[in-house]
Amino acid sequence: MSARQQWTDQLMPIRLRTAGAEDHERVTYFLDAMDREGLYQRHFAHGEGPNLALLARLAAADGIDRVAVIALNHAGEVLAHAEYVATDDGAEYALMVLPELRGIGLGRRLLVALQEHATAAGQRRLHGMIQAGNTPAIQLALKLGFRVVPGADRTTVIVSRDLEPARPVATVEDRRGAEPDPLPLALHDPDRTPLYRRPGS
Numbered sequence: 636m637s638a639r640q641q642w643t644d645q646l647m648p649i650r651l652r653t654a655g656a657e658d659h660e661r662v663t664y665f666l667d668a669m670d671r672e673g674l675y676q677r678h679f680a681h682g683e684g685p686n687l688a689l690l691a692r693l694a695a696a697d698g699i700d701r702v703a704v705i706a707l708n709h710a711g712e713v714l715a716h717a718e719y720v721a722t723d724d725g726a727e728y729a730l731m732v733l734p735e736l737r738g739i740g741l742g743r744r745l746l747v748a749l750q751e752h753a754t755a756a757g758q759r760r761l762h763g764m765i766q767a768g769n770t771p772a773i774q775l776a777l778k779l780g781f782r783v784v785p786g787a788d789r790t791t792v793i794v795s796r797d798l799e800p801a802r803p804v805a806t807v808e809d810r811r812g813a814e815p816d817p818l819p820l821a822l823h824d825p826d827r828t829p830l831y832r833r834p835g836s
């Protein structure tokens with residue numbers, strides 16, 4: 636545990652857990668408390684549609700292919716939300732933290748927890764789409780060992796990392812010249828991936 640996390644936990648105990656349909660109301664409050672820009676960075680769109688889609692995914696959480704993790708304060712209020720949705724090409728993730736609580740390590744804790752859950756659930760790869768100017772989200776991914784490549788239209792980047800138990804131990808021959816497979820860029824069209832698809836789209 637970092638010194639910053641110890642300091643935060645003394646001032647404001649925060650616990651992380653997976654979320655489901657029973658959290659509908661508290662996540663709705665959280666979405667209402669989010670800032671417009673943060674929601675846009677998270678959803679790649681404005682309006683209520685993406686929030687409703689997020690709540691629908693919450694109701695459909697299965698602990699394996701559709702997972703949400705939330706950070707809560709002592710009063711049970713949601714401070715941050717992260718989720719992934721898995722397809723054949725890996726699990727796509729996204730997260731957001733209340734604006735007044737950014738920069739104190741919550742995003743890192745949440746993404747680590749999501750990664751651990753994904754690994755335990757047997758997911759092989761975690762990947763995400765981030766707006767190219769979103770330095771905090773890109774830096775967070777880099778700090779956690781994600782690889783960053785430009786997205787299809789250069790306004791986005793794609794971050795990805797293989798999860799630990801995904802591959803058998805590679806031999807020296809296997810590793811020679813082995814570059815990770817690039818992700819199909821169409822996967823990161825916000826209108827098409829299960830993480831971003833909105834009702835009716």
Ligand SMILES: CC(C)(COP(=O)(O)OP(=O)(O)OC[C@H]1O[C@@H](n2cnc3c(N)ncnc32)[C@H](O)[C@@H]1OP(=O)(O)O)[C@@H](O)C(=O)NCCC(=O)NCCS
Nearest residue numbers: 673676729731732737738739740741742743771772774775
């Ligand atoms: C991206 C986001 C989730 C980061 O959460 P956070 O709680 O503020 O991040 P943390 O405090 O855990 O910081 C983790 C790392 O991110 C980087 N980081 C965070 N804020 C940063 C900033 N303003 N500038 C540069 N790097 C930053 C740092 O490298 C930091 O590492 P450090 O702890 O070693 O300094 C948060 O800014 C957010 O909710 N943004 C709006 C929604 C969004 O952009 N979602 C991403 C779409 S996937």
